[in-house]
Amino acid sequence: MADSAINLETRIFKEIDRIERNRRAIRVWLFLVLLAIFALVLVGGATRLTDSGLSITEWKPIHGVIPPLNAEEWQEEFALYQRIPEYSQINKGMTVEEFKRIFWWEWAHRLIARSIGVIFAVPLAFFWLTGRLERRLRWPLVGILALGGVQGAIGWWMVASGLSKRVDVSQYRLAIHLTVACLIFAAVTWVWRALSAHSGRVLVGTGASLFAGVIVFFILLQIYLGALVAGMDAGLAYNTWPLMDGAIVPDGLTVMQPVWLNAFENAKAVQWLHRMNAYLLLTLALIQMIALLARHPGTPHANRGVVFFLLVGLQAAVGIGTLLMAVPIDVALTHQGLALIVLGFGVAHWRGFHGEYARPIDVAVRS
Template sequence: MTQSGATSPAAARRIAIWLFIMCALVALMVIVGGATRLTDSGLSITEWRPVTGAIPPLSEAHWLSEFEKYKTIPEYEEVNFGMTLHEFKAIYWWEWGHRFLGRLIGIAFLVPMIVFMVTGQVKKPLALKLFGLFALGGMQGVLGWWMVSSGLADRVDVSQYRLAAHLSLAVIVFAAQFWLALDLWPSKIISVSRNLRIGASALAVGVFAQMVLGAFVAGLRAGRTFNTWPLMDGKIFPDGYFTANREFNDLFETMAAVQFNHRLGAYILAAAAIWFFIAARKSPLRPRANMLAAMIGLQIFLGIWTVLAATPIGLGLAHQAGAMLVFAGALYAAHGARGHSG
């Protein structure tokens, strides 16, 4: 048995390929989730039906029934009052697609996992990790409904805190799958300095934190305000960064604050990527450091473009997809720095 927990190098490669595919599906799930937010579709389905909800409305009567349920929530009354059934169908399909993709991911994970185990390609340590990943995926579904439920009673949208939690868990699932796939993928061992190991890990954590800050921007729709750069409407610290009471939660509850925090996070990541690029220039990590620096630079450019354009859907989704790619690059660098691969 290999140290990876697979019974053979061939089995390890097969499982790794499957996990990389799962990572792509999770990334797609994140992007579709971003689309539901940008199209204001997330509250169009007002019930959580994990099994029967997989079947969309199949008749006009069913569509009218779903529409009537939507009319009972504050978002319809205060934001979309008077919308037509045709307009409702448009937002419903986005949310249904998001939930259906979640179900598809669950099946795409569970069935191959069972096959790998039944055919004896995994041993207990790896099996426990795979079961843990499946459990995390199930928790993500529960957390998604917890997020949606926050917008069905007293609000016209979901809580930005719950949105950030929902995205965070999705990114954690992505990271765990990606890291395990790298562990299983055949590769040579490299050796780097302690500083590079710490720096690479810090960069990966920093990218994750920046994505969470981005979730607050999305949650408050802050990307459609302060559409200037490098200053925010002519100021370094924009108006509204804190309320008159200057409470700590202002950092996460005002559009000015969440966008400023996200911008600041990008500048810090840029500086860290430059340091890593310089520090790794004479180490085996140089190719990964070069790649990561380029990816972060392109992502910052895309973020600036997105803000200047007031976050149109296409650019917003491209920025979100870019974040997942940057995170994958950061994990790849951190994994190599830990001596697992080269």
């Protein structure tokens, strides 16, 4: 009996070690995926800010990896671009060399997107087929992969909106494209954080946990509104703060009918909503920090609440700077990158109230 108990204990310890090693490997993989998505969003932002998003007028998921390789192929690609309204109405007279500068931004954006598909799918298959992936992780990760495929189609749907009648892409489709990218980023962050050890007391189902989830919703809403601002170039107007057009609540916010249309197509209203939601988000972060410090002092939850508030405050400051400087590309990309950092930290903070998926020892015992 003693030998059996020792053998069982030995097997359990070996299984715990195996689970911990597998989780470390999966966390490293998911962190690399997060870095790749972060790079993709930044390059996508640069593509938008340099007006490069319509430079590639065809969707070739496989063949499109290869750029033009000689002067003849460059001329063919340029000829396709010359057929769309953006060229005839905005860039008429552009040379091939000037075209190359906008082409490379869009090509890099699409290449990174394709690479993420490989970076995600191949290790997922490896971990699954070699038994390194815990059962509860399989379908959530497959769901993220499927959402990535949908995102590729959304990207082309967005580009297609600017190829026939418009000289830019639809702000609706741009906002959807960026928001889905952020949803994928958030989902990967959730799984990555759930596989990490948690030192704080589990508070799932409490007011603190629910409030953190509400904050994540408003972060995503702020990113969506920011995409509408970018899609309409609304950040290039009303470059004053704290007043906008001379007032906190300026005139002209409801000039369109029906009224709800102003939230999507009235540049002044869209920028104002982006500002107001930023104030709301900063207020929510402050309330959360104060509540956590009062109710759970000294805990990792409270410490994260402080860091999160500081991140949101920093993002607000960069956003104001972006506006006052009329959207210089370097500051605008910093603002966009910080938005992803705020989102990632907000999701990880929310997940921290739930505890890890299951302790390695519990998984080992069950197996």
